[in-house]
Amino acid sequence: xxxxxxxxxxxxxxxxxxxxxxxxxxxxxxxxxxxxxxxxxxxxxxxxxxxxxxxxxxxxxxxxxxxxxxxxxxxxxxxxxxxxxxxxxxxxxxxxxxxxxxxxxxxxxxxxxxxxxxxxxxxxxxxxxxx
Numbered sequence: 001x002x003x004x005x006x007x008x009x010x011x012x013x014x015x016x017x018x019x020x021x022x023x024x025x026x027x028x029x030x031x032x033x034x035x036x037x038x039x040x041x042x043x044x045x046x047x048x049x050x051x052x053x054x055x056x057x058x059x060x061x062x063x064x065x066x067x068x069x070x071x072x073x074x075x076x077x078x079x080x081x082x083x084x085x086x087x088x089x090x091x092x093x094x095x096x097x098x099x100x101x102x103x104x105x106x107x108x109x110x111x112x113x114x115x116x117x118x119x120x121x122x123x124x125x126x127x128x129x130x131x
Contacts, residue, residue: 058087061099062112081115088121099126 060080061069068075075083088094096116100109109125116123 058084058094058096059099060084060096060112062101062104062108064101064104066104066108068112077111080112081119084115084121085119095122095124097124097126 059069059071061072063069066077068077068080070080070083070087073083084096098109098112100112113123115121
């Protein structure tokens with residue numbers, strides 16, 4: 001009688017799957033850092049120089065029909081100051097990025113910026129880079 005020691009064992013090669021999963025993980029991490037979920041899409045004014053900031057930001061968006069949004073949450077203009085101050089931390093070290101359409105009147109921008117001047121807040125106007 002001959003005894004056979006070799007039996008067939010099913011085997012799945014997973015080394016290539018771990019490489020694919022690693023690349024997918026890297027891809028989604030890179031893409032998620034580029035996307036900002038607190039932004040409302042609009043056409044911004046153009047500028048020749050752009051400065052990028054990595055500080056803590058609060059996004060203040062004004063639409064063409066003068067609706068105000070703080071981080072995608074709609075706020076009435078008369079409640080804008082109180083809501084903005086409640087979102088700021090106690091040190092007021094955060095920066096407010098004002099996103100306003102290029103075709104709105106200058107007075108609309110000044111009305112928003114006066115809130116920052118009155119409360120000693122840091123405001124930055126978002127623009128598109130026109131190179």
